[in-house]
Amino acid sequence: xxxxxxxxxxxxxxxxxxxxxxxxxxxxxxxxxxxxxxxxxxxxxxxxxxxxxxxxxxxxxxxxxxxxxxxxxxxxxxxxxxxxxxxxxxxxxxxxxxxxxxxxxxxxxxxxxxxxxxxxxxxxxxxxxxxxxxxxxxxxxxxxxxxxxxxxxxxxxxxxxxxxxxxxxxxxxxxxxxxxxxxxxx
Amino acid sequence: xxxxxxxxxxxxxxxxxxxxxxxxxxxxxxxxxxxxxxxxxxxxxxxxxxxxxxxxxxxxxxxxxxxxxxxxxxxxxxxxxxxxxxxxxxxxxxxxxxxxxxxxxxxxxxxxxxxxxxxxxxxxxxxxxxxxxxxxxxxxxxxxxxxxxxxxxxxxxxxxxxxxxxxxxxxxxxxxxxxxxxxxxxxxxxxxxxxxxxxxxxxxxxxxxxxxxxxxxxxxxxxxxxxxxxxxxxxxxxxxxxxxxxxxxxxxxxxxxxxxxxxxxxxxxxxxxxxxxxxxxxxxxxxxxxxxxxxxxxxxxxxxxxxxxxxxxxxxxxxxxxxxxxxxxxxxxxxxxxxxxxxxxxxxxxxxxxxxxxxxxxxxxxxxxxxxxxxxxxxxxxxxxxxxxxxxxxxxxxxxxxxx
Numbered sequence: 001x002x003x004x005x006x007x008x009x010x011x012x013x014x015x016x017x018x019x020x021x022x023x024x025x026x027x028x029x030x031x032x033x034x035x036x037x038x039x040x041x042x043x044x045x046x047x048x049x050x051x052x053x054x055x056x057x058x059x060x061x062x063x064x065x066x067x068x069x070x071x072x073x074x075x076x077x078x079x080x081x082x083x084x085x086x087x088x089x090x091x092x093x094x095x096x097x098x099x100x101x102x103x104x105x106x107x108x109x110x111x112x113x114x115x116x117x118x119x120x121x122x123x124x125x126x127x128x129x130x131x132x133x134x135x136x137x138x139x140x141x142x143x144x145x146x147x148x149x150x151x152x153x154x155x156x157x158x159x160x161x162x163x164x165x166x167x168x169x170x171x172x173x174x175x176x177x178x179x180x181x182x183x184x185x186x
Numbered sequence: 187x188x189x190x191x192x193x194x195x196x197x198x199x200x201x202x203x204x205x206x207x208x209x210x211x212x213x214x215x216x217x218x219x220x221x222x223x224x225x226x227x228x229x230x231x232x233x234x235x236x237x238x239x240x241x242x243x244x245x246x247x248x249x250x251x252x253x254x255x256x257x258x259x260x261x262x263x264x265x266x267x268x269x270x271x272x273x274x275x276x277x278x279x280x281x282x283x284x285x286x287x288x289x290x291x292x293x294x295x296x297x298x299x300x301x302x303x304x305x306x307x308x309x310x311x312x313x314x315x316x317x318x319x320x321x322x323x324x325x326x327x328x329x330x331x332x333x334x335x336x337x338x339x340x341x342x343x344x345x346x347x348x349x350x351x352x353x354x355x356x357x358x359x360x361x362x363x364x365x366x367x368x369x370x371x372x373x374x375x376x377x378x379x380x381x382x383x384x385x386x387x388x389x390x391x392x393x394x395x396x397x398x399x400x401x402x403x404x405x406x407x408x409x410x411x412x413x414x415x416x417x418x419x420x421x422x423x424x425x426x427x428x429x430x431x432x433x434x435x436x437x438x439x440x441x442x443x444x445x446x447x448x449x450x451x452x453x454x455x456x457x458x459x460x461x462x463x464x465x466x467x468x469x470x471x472x473x474x475x476x477x478x479x480x481x482x483x484x485x486x487x488x489x490x491x492x493x494x495x496x497x498x499x500x501x502x503x504x505x506x507x508x509x510x511x512x513x514x515x516x517x518x519x520x521x522x523x524x525x526x527x528x529x530x531x532x533x534x535x536x537x538x539x540x541x542x543x544x545x546x547x548x549x550x551x552x553x554x555x556x557x558x559x560x561x562x563x564x565x566x567x568x569x570x571x572x573x574x575x576x577x578x579x580x581x582x583x584x585x586x587x588x589x590x
Contacts, residue, residue: 051433052524076414078526078535079552096524096535100411100425106432109524132414134560136552143248158241158589168249175253 028053028108035068054111059123062114066095066129073102074110077126080136082144084171089118091146095126095133116146125151143169206230212574214242222585224578228571236566236574238559243586251549256282257513259549260352266553267587268349269312272305272341273529274553275354280435281538282356284523293481294358298436300474301344301353302527303467304371307378308337309530310418310460317457317579318389321398326389333381336374343367355507357485362505368475375468382465390461399454403565403577406451413561416554417532418463419581422456424449429528440477443470453580460582488512515544529554531582555588 029047032055036045041064044056057065078096085092095112099105116123125148126133135157137148142156145167156163167173207229214223221242227235245266251259263278264271276298283290290298315330338348344367345351345360353360389395405415410423420427428445430438446462448455482489484507491510492501500506522539532554539548558581565577 075411078414078533078557079537079550081537081548081550083539083548094537096537100420100427103426103432106427109526111524130414131412132557132560135556158244160241168246171252173249175249177253 027104028110031072031105032110035072039065039068041065051108052111053108054113056113059114059116062112063124063126063129065112066126069097069110069112070129073099073105075099075101075130077130077133077136078109080133080140082140082146082169084144084169086171090115091118091121091144093123093140093146095136097130121145122147122149124149125154127151143167145170207234210571214239222583224566224574226566226571226574231571233566233569233571233574236563238563240559240585241589244589245586247551247590248549251546253545255515255544256356256518256546257509257516259546260355261350263549263551264350264352265586266551266590267529267531267555267584269584270305270309270530270587271350272301272353273527273534275352276302276436277525277527277529277534277536278538278549278551279354279356280527281523281525281536282518284525285521285538285540286356286518288357288485288487290358290485291482292437292479293362294483294485295437296474296478297359297363297483298354299438299441300363300471300478301341301351301359302436303470303474304337304341304344306530307464307467308334308341310464311337313531313579313582313584314389314457314460317576317582318395320575320579321395323389323392323395326395329381329385329388333378336377340367340370340374343370355484355509355513357488358483358507360507362483363478364505371471371475375471378464378468382461385461390457396454398573398576399457399580400452402453402573403569403580404450404452405561405565407449409564410451410561413564414557415532415561416557417528417530417582418456418459419558419561420532421445421447422459423451429526429533433526435525435527437474441470441473453576456580456582483507517542517544531555531584531587532557551590553587553590555582555584556590558583559588 028050032045032047032053036043041061042058043061043065045053047053055065074097076098078098081094083092092113092115096109097112098109114123123146125137127137128150137151138154138157140146141148141154142159142163148154210226210228212224212226214221223239223242225237225239226233247262247266250262254262259278260275264274267274311330311334315327315334318326318330341351342348344363345353405423407424410420410425415423424447426445426447431445443466446459446466448458488510491512492508496508500508518540520540520542522537524535524537526533526535534554535552537550538546541547562578562581562583566574569577
């Protein structure tokens with residue numbers, strides 16, 4: 001009994017500090033870090049604020065991470081966004097996910113981002129995980145030509161037949177702009 | 187020629203039910219509120235599959251964003267939903283302000299909420315009008331558009347335009363509230379309060395309308411979540427979710443209001459959510475008028491750049507902001523931002539990616555109707571063909587908003 005109190009004092013502030021840190025740490029980052037340790041695949045979790053976080057994954061782990069996110073309460077996809085980077089010949093695909101059921105998670109938007117190359121623009125579809133990805137994935141397919149494997153209805157959505165095989169949201173598709181001419185008195 | 191059996195003298199067991207299958211095109215010529223073709227596969231009068239052929243009013247906002255300066259994008263992002271343009275404008279500006287790191291003065295925040303709520307009432311009345319005409323209730327259509335006119339006039343007094351107001355600019359709003367507009371708003375609220383019981387009598391409690399809407403297009407809570415429904419459709423299915431509560435923007439964290447939620451999930455519940463929201467919005471507007479703080483309506487950072495002579499001529503006498511030259515082609519820092527607002531039809535999400543040039547590298551605009559496409563297709567499955575328009579109207583699906 002006499003030896004223990006001597007050993008304790010340095011430990012207690014540490015524990016308190018840890019507890020305080022955990023309290024400060026938002027529930028979002030706690031949940032995401034728990035998920036990360038449980039997942040056992042390399043993911044890069046970055047919590048930007050109480051309301052925003054980004055998870056970068058390789059496309060081979062996309063489905064596993066999406067399943068894990070769903071299991072901790074993220075129940076719908078808000079948007080599916082692709083960005084074209086012609087310099088590196090890659091597309092970046094972003095899923096913005098959030099929750100309706102968990103009121104804490106509903107305050108947050110988590111961005112799940114992954115990259116695909118021009119050579120092999122395919123990704124596993126997240127439709128089996130989140131049904132709400134249906135419209136976003138279909139539009140991303142028609143605008144960028146990124147194939148989502150496993151999507152039940154991967155066809156053009158908004159564009160005309162002329163756009164079959166033409167992907168207008170790629171940076172290589174240029175918009176023709178007209179200049180503005182103003183007649184000035186001579 | 188064989189004699190036709192007399193159906194009136196037969197008992198039910200003698201009637202052969204011949205399954206009739208076929209396809210029908212609904213639209214694309216304006217089935218109600220914009221161009222959309224619904225490709226319906228029928229079995230008898232049961233819809234086996236409804237496929238939405240969208241894109242008739244596609245404006246390619248996202249592609250055009252790559253060749254427009256940030257300020258020039260404001261009128262463009264409003265176009266997809268002209269009757270809800272304050273929200274379209276607001277969401278975009280919120281994303282832009284996040285990248286630029288601008289603080290907005292309190293008075294401007296209150297004015298943003300004010301304009302947004304007026305727009306919400308106008309949009310809900312429009313949606314109800316469209317639903318009414320879908321159901322053959324043309325009085326409801328006239329009333330919806332007539333009542334909306336009152337609010338659109340208020341918006342015109344405040345912003346200078348009936349629709350596509352371009353009212354919200356980075357750092358604040360364009361015009362200040364005047365005593366005349368305050369009076370107009372108070373009058374409009376008095377009028378609308380008087381009208382709501384009349385609406386209930388002629389529309390909501392009308393046995394015809396109830397028969398067309400009750401237990402039609404029922405969406406369970408689980409379905410609403412899985413399909414990613416938004417706005418009044420989501421709240422009509424028992425999900426408590428409103429961006430104004432979960433991620434308050436503008437002045438909503440300082441305002442007191444309720445979020446109406448109904449458990450039933452049918453078309454009738456969705457209409458009720460909209461009507462309750464009109465009442466809540468009027469409560470919000472009253473609070474804003476009472477509590478709006480004094481002060482500037484544009485962030486100091488931009489306000490200082492307006493030349494003093496122009497300030498005197500326009501701001502001090504008329505309460506109007508003249509754009510400082512900075513807006514012409516500013517370059518926000520590199521970065522990205524996601525913003526969300528609760529537009530009239532539901533959650534509106536913008537993702538903005540800036541590479542430091544005067545034009546966005548990528549703008550992603552996901553509107554409430556865009557997210558309703560999937561909900562609509564799923565909800566129509568298994569419904570009766572006659573209920574298709576009731577489902578369409580009750581979802582308040584607006585094709586230009588979905589196509590962007």
